[in-house]
Amino acid sequence: MKQIVGIQEKDTRTVDELAALEREGMEVKAEGAVHRVRNMGEIVFVVLRQAEGLLQTVFDREGFEQAGDIREGCTVRVEGVLRREERAPRGVEIAAESAEILSVPAGPLPLPVDKRKLGASLEARLDHRAISLRNVRERARFRVQEGIVRGFRDFLYSQGFTEIHTPKIGAKGAEGGANIFKLSYFHRPAVLAQSPQFYKQMMVGVFDRVFETGPVFRAEKHNTRRHLNEYTSLDFEMGYIRGMEDVMGMETEMLRYVMEILKREYARELELLDVTVPEIPFIPALRFDEAKCLVSETYGRRARAPFDLEPEEESLIGTYAKETFGSDFVFITHYPSKKRPFYAMDDPQDVRFTLSFDLLYKGMEITTGGQRIHDYRMLTDKMAARGMTDEGMEEYLEAFRCGMPPHGGLGIGLERLTVQLLGEDNVREGCLFPRDMGRLTP
Amino acid sequence: MKQIVGIQEKDTRTVDELAALEREGMEVKAEGAVHRVRNMGEIVFVVLRQAEGLLQTVFDREGFEQAGDIREGCTVRVEGVLRREERAPRGVEIAAESAEILSVPAGPLPLPVDKRKLGASLEARLDHRAISLRNVRERARFRVQEGIVRGFRDFLYSQGFTEIHTPKIGAKGAEGGANIFKLSYFHRPAVLAQSPQFYKQMMVGVFDRVFETGPVFRAEKHNTRRHLNEYTSLDFEMGYIRGMEDVMGMETEMLRYVMEILKREYARELELLDVTVPEIPFIPALRFDEAKCLVSETYGRRARAPFDLEPEEESLIGTYAKETFGSDFVFITHYPSKKRPFYAMDDPQDVRFTLSFDLLYKGMEITTGGQRIHDYRMLTDKMAARGMTDEGMEEYLEAFRCGMPPHGGLGIGLERLTVQLLGEDNVREGCLFPRDMGRLTP
Numbered sequence: 001m002k003q004i005v006g007i008q009e010k011d012t013r014t015v016d017e018l019a020a021l022e023r024e025g026m027e028v029k030a031e032g033a034v035h036r037v038r039n040m041g042e043i044v045f046v047v048l049r050q051a052e053g054l055l056q057t058v059f060d061r062e063g064f065e066q067a068g069d070i071r072e073g074c075t076v077r078v079e080g081v082l083r084r085e086e087r088a089p090r091g092v093e094i095a096a097e098s099a100e101i102l103s104v105p106a107g108p109l110p111l112p113v114d115k116r117k118l119g120a121s122l123e124a125r126l127d128h129r130a131i132s133l134r135n136v137r138e139r140a141r142f143r144v145q146e147g148i149v150r151g152f153r154d155f156l157y158s159q160g161f162t163e164i165h166t167p168k169i170g171a172k173g174a175e176g177g178a179n180i181f182k183l184s185y186f187h188r189p190a191v192l193a194q195s196p197q198f199y200k201q202m203m204v205g206v207f208d209r210v211f212e213t214g215p216v217f218r219a220e221k222h223n224t225r226r227h228l229n230e231y232t233s234l235d236f237e238m239g240y241i242r243g244m245e246d247v248m249g250m251e252t253e254m255l256r257y258v259m260e261i262l263k264r265e266y267a268r269e270l271e272l273l274d275v276t277v278p279e280i281p282f283i284p285a286l287r288f289d290e291a292k293c294l295v296s297e298t299y300g301r302r303a304r305a306p307f308d309l310e311p312e313e314e315s316l317i318g319t320y321a322k323e324t325f326g327s328d329f330v331f332i333t334h335y336p337s338k339k340r341p342f343y344a345m346d347d348p349q350d351v352r353f354t355l356s357f358d359l360l361y362k363g364m365e366i367t368t369g370g371q372r373i374h375d376y377r378m379l380t381d382k383m384a385a386r387g388m389t390d391e392g393m394e395e396y397l398e399a400f401r402c403g404m405p406p407h408g409g410l411g412i413g414l415e416r417l418t419v420q421l422l423g424e425d426n427v428r429e430g431c432l433f434p435r436d437m438g439r440l441t442p
Numbered sequence: 443m444k445q446i447v448g449i450q451e452k453d454t455r456t457v458d459e460l461a462a463l464e465r466e467g468m469e470v471k472a473e474g475a476v477h478r479v480r481n482m483g484e485i486v487f488v489v490l491r492q493a494e495g496l497l498q499t500v501f502d503r504e505g506f507e508q509a510g511d512i513r514e515g516c517t518v519r520v521e522g523v524l525r526r527e528e529r530a531p532r533g534v535e536i537a538a539e540s541a542e543i544l545s546v547p548a549g550p551l552p553l554p555v556d557k558r559k560l561g562a563s564l565e566a567r568l569d570h571r572a573i574s575l576r577n578v579r580e581r582a583r584f585r586v587q588e589g590i591v592r593g594f595r596d597f598l599y600s601q602g603f604t605e606i607h608t609p610k611i612g613a614k615g616a617e618g619g620a621n622i623f624k625l626s627y628f629h630r631p632a633v634l635a636q637s638p639q640f641y642k643q644m645m646v647g648v649f650d651r652v653f654e655t656g657p658v659f660r661a662e663k664h665n666t667r668r669h670l671n672e673y674t675s676l677d678f679e680m681g682y683i684r685g686m687e688d689v690m691g692m693e694t695e696m697l698r699y700v701m702e703i704l705k706r707e708y709a710r711e712l713e714l715l716d717v718t719v720p721e722i723p724f725i726p727a728l729r730f731d732e733a734k735c736l737v738s739e740t741y742g743r744r745a746r747a748p749f750d751l752e753p754e755e756e757s758l759i760g761t762y763a764k765e766t767f768g769s770d771f772v773f774i775t776h777y778p779s780k781k782r783p784f785y786a787m788d789d790p791q792d793v794r795f796t797l798s799f800d801l802l803y804k805g806m807e808i809t810t811g812g813q814r815i816h817d818y819r820m821l822t823d824k825m826a827a828r829g830m831t832d833e834g835m836e837e838y839l840e841a842f843r844c845g846m847p848p849h850g851g852l853g854i855g856l857e858r859l860t861v862q863l864l865g866e867d868n869v870r871e872g873c874l875f876p877r878d879m880g881r882l883t884p
Contacts, residue, residue, distance in 0.1 A: 002775075004725045004726075004773060006695040009697050074845060103848060106819060106842070108844075110840070127837075130644035130647055130648070157592070165874060170658075171882045240473045240544070240752055256839060329486075377548060395571065400572065402573050405545055431607075435609050
């Protein structure tokens with residue numbers, strides 16, 4: 001019998017740990033992947049890639065040769081002496097005395113990952129995703145993405161939300177429509193979840209406030225720079241609201257919190273990507289019809305789709321919000337009822353519109369949310385008026401029949417939020433392994 | 443234009459906030475769902491259910507009648523005077539002066555959710571999940587589950603892991619075999635992910651250490667108390683390990699951290715559920731063959747399946763670990779190679795076995811993990827020996843061809859860990875909306 005007590009400390013150090021060490025001349029050890037080898041003849045620079053960043057090690061010719069065939073793609077363990085070196089990453093390097101090769105590659109890399117900017121096409125980078133992300137700028141995006149998700153959760157925990165995990169295979173889609181992936185579930189027809197909508201609403205009756213971060217699936221036949229067929233949705237739903245403004249206020253404060261966590265804990269990645277996170281003193285909110293008119297008047301663009309915003313209109317509203325209010329973000333409220341799902345609360349002042357909203361970030365929709373109908377009869381009446389049956393929604397409706405508090409919530413597309421923050425122009429840049437109409441691998 | 447600045451504070455309070463108030467006799471407001479009405483004639487107790495717990499309010503007859511038809515399932519807003527009352531939850535109550543009904547139910551509840559123990563069958567509770575979870579004990583399990591996931595993530599963040607989100611729709615399953623849900627993806631054959639295995643390994647080459655918490659899908663035709671066809675998997679994978687003991691050590695320390703967070707932040711739920719979290723000074727580790735012999739000798743049970751552990755054997759090993767080492771947990775190491783996936787690292791001392799392990803908790807497997815093959819040729823040789831082609835795994839294999847550090851990792855079944863901690867005997871008790879062979883709703 002062995003006893004496993006816990007983490008067995010290693011004697012190797014990260015580049016940050018080395019930079020924090022006081023004593024130059026200290027014997028140190030470090031591990032990493034060989035990111036670049038620059039052979040100057042008498043000395044050889046071997047730059048290691050670690051999770052935290054790059055670490056420069058320097059070999060003399062003899063030491064380098066003794067170590068074996070150190071080349072790009074190897075992983076190694078280097079022993080040597082710590083030196084300050086201003087020109088090296090984080091201002092330190094290891095004067096290597098010996099090295100052990102931990103693993104070797106079987107072939108050359110298909111992309112020059114050691115370049116500052118990778119330079120390959122998006123398609124090439126996605127085809128070789130496990131390699132292209134070894135570029136330190138490419139991978140930094142997903143560190144920032146981690147910070148977004150982490151901030152989202154931590155903020156909601158602090159506001160009394162409970163995290164939930166809801167099924168992705170179900171009998172019926174929450175939004176309906178044709179955009180549903182279908183599968184056979186032990187010989188029964190089933191679908192993949194378009195959103196956790198029904199579940200998070202049901203759980204408001206249990207926990208008052210809930211959130212989920214997980215995948216959703218949309219079989220939309222849109223192959224655009226804005227669409228993914230599988231994406232990560234950041235969802236929350238909250239009870240005892242006074243109106244949709246409570247949901248919008250929660251999102252505003254959540255975003256502010258996320259930006260703070262990014263500034264505090266992901267500063268290095270932001271710097272590497274040359275990204276400044278926005279200050280969010282407030283977010284302006286425009287009514288849907290008002291926004292449509294403003295864009296038409298201000299930019300001379302004639303609106304065509306009366307019940308929806310076209311991508312170009314969203315983009316112009318974004319421009320307007322930036323020029324007029326200095327804000328990257330703008331809420332659009334009171335979307336037409338006929339373009340919103342049945343569970344959206346209609347505006348009692350004018351039932352052609354709903355108490356719902358989108359949030360645009362730099363002119364792209366990143367959130368859809370709103371107040372929901374909480375009254376059983378109002379909900380079933382609206383379903384009947386739309387010609388819907390309650391098939392597959394019996395348990396959802398039961399929650400309402402048994403009483404539900406006034407509530408609302410939203411869903412945020414994580415990849416869209418990520419790329420808008422980073423200033424990338426394709427949502428695929430914000431997804432480790434995108435799924436679109438043409439892409440099912442890697 | 444409106445400005446959304448942030449959260450608009452409410453003037454209502456939670457039961458914990460009320461309990462923390464110094465001043466008895468203070469005017470206070472609170473909201474909640476009507477959990478129970480006890481009409482004593484001259485006074486009426488209306489117990490509200492909030493996210494944090496129950497709150498007692500007391501009406502005189504006149505006030506109760508004036509408030510309207512307050513009944514179970516309503517949500518209400520109560521105004522009144524704060525009083526200390528030892529017999530009430532948290533030692534406080536509100537002497538109600540007025541109440542506003544926020545919403546009303548359209549029918550009676552199908553289950554007596556206000557009872558301390560709900561008493562309904564598992565099937566009934568799952569059929570009416572949105573209602574049965576309104577029982578405060580039923581819902582408390584999922585607060586504990588939140589704590590587990592939160593502890594898992596927070597611990598791994600602190601250890602330099604990066605959180606990733608990998609696709610659930612793909613071209614090929616990681617484990618292979620027949621247990622795969624299939625679907626049509628824009629007229630191409632696709633599968634649902636059995637695990638994030640390939641992706642997290644590829645990302646070790648990028649971030650050194652990664653984790654993911656998300657759904658996985660297993661089309662196993664097992665309708666037992668141990669199986670779910672969709673579950674939440676807590677996965678991590680770490681590079682630069684010296685052996686599988688580094689993975690086991692990380693898990694041991696993670697579990698210890700989770701137990702601490704539960705004791706610190708979920709004490710109320712644990713008390714409600716009468717659960718004591720285990721101390722984990724160490725976790726014993728037994729070899730697979732050794733464990734098999736021990737069980738056979740100690741309990742006189744003849745082993746039948748030579749290459750696997752039967753559920754009853756796992757259960758007896760759990761008993762043995764408890765009796766011998768005082769531990770609820772026990773690692774079983776060195777599983778036979780023929781029962782492990784191709785990517786498992788074979789033991790160089792005896793290649794019939796692998797450097798892999800399971801973790802049993804109270805006699806049930808909750809984790810499978812191990813060291814992985816990191817060398818390209820070793821990996822492709824093992825695939826060839828098993829008659830596998832690289833079809834659908836080109837990008838996975840490319841990561842190895844371009845070099846990978848020694849690495850290993852594990853996957854934990856969240857629902858199993860939850861029910862073993864809580865002492866429940868069916869994994870469905872640890873899942874909000876279970877999916878099994880017979881259950882696709884709610």
